[in-house]
Amino acid sequence: MKNNFTPYYAVIFTSILKEEINGYSEMGDRMMELAKKQKGFLGVESAREDVGITVSYWNSLADIDKWKQNSEHALAQKMGKEVWYKSFKIRIAKVEIEYEFKK
Amino acid sequence: MKNNFTPYYAVIFTSILKEEINGYSEMGDRMMELAKKQKGFLGVESAREDVGITVSYWNSLADIDKWKQNSEHALAQKMGKEVWYKSFKIRIAKVEIEYEFKK
DSSP states (O other): OOOOOSSEEEEEEEEEEOSOOTTHHHHHHHHHHHHTTSTTEEEEEEEESSSEEEEEEESOHHHHHHHHHOHHHHHHHHHIIIIIEEEEEEEEEEEEEEEEEEO | OOOOOSSEEEEEEEEEEOSOOTTHHHHHHHHHHHHTTSTTEEEEEEEESSSEEEEEEESOHHHHHHHHHOHHHHHHHHHIIIIIEEEEEEEEEEEEEEEEEEO
8 A cells, every 4th residue: 555644544344254155255356446446545455364354545534435335336235234244343434643664 | 342432543553474473473362461451442353364454442542552652562562573573554543433234
């Protein structure tokens, strides 16, 4: 992810999947591809063990809202609720401070 | 994690480990145990694939700062920089909105 100037916004998405997740991985890849093209998108980081954590970074709350309303994304959200997720939590947070360490 | 009232704070810690990580897992467990006892600690979620993501949640910036200064934690941070991490990034963010879905 490129360097950004604070403040910017983070969407912290944490989720627990069901056992059967046919089509989930493909949809995830497609959403990544699509998110990267959105206005105000700054980057994304993702990992899953017991819990899945995806944090995406955005210029503004308006950009996040627009991405939420995107029609293909809206369909993915609907599928997520109906098919793949046991539970999830979304937190929208304003990044105020950042600090980086590189060897 | 129990329900919290916004706003509260998230520390988004993303990291890339080196190949050799002797002692890392034990230190991680100890830091989890210790963090949970700190004033203002609300919860933590963690997953690692290519990147490790740990998000901890706190009542206030003052609580986060106090945890940062904790002497045992300070030693772990020093070890992290010198021994285990190739790189890491810390973002401190104010959680303004949260939304939960449960089946």
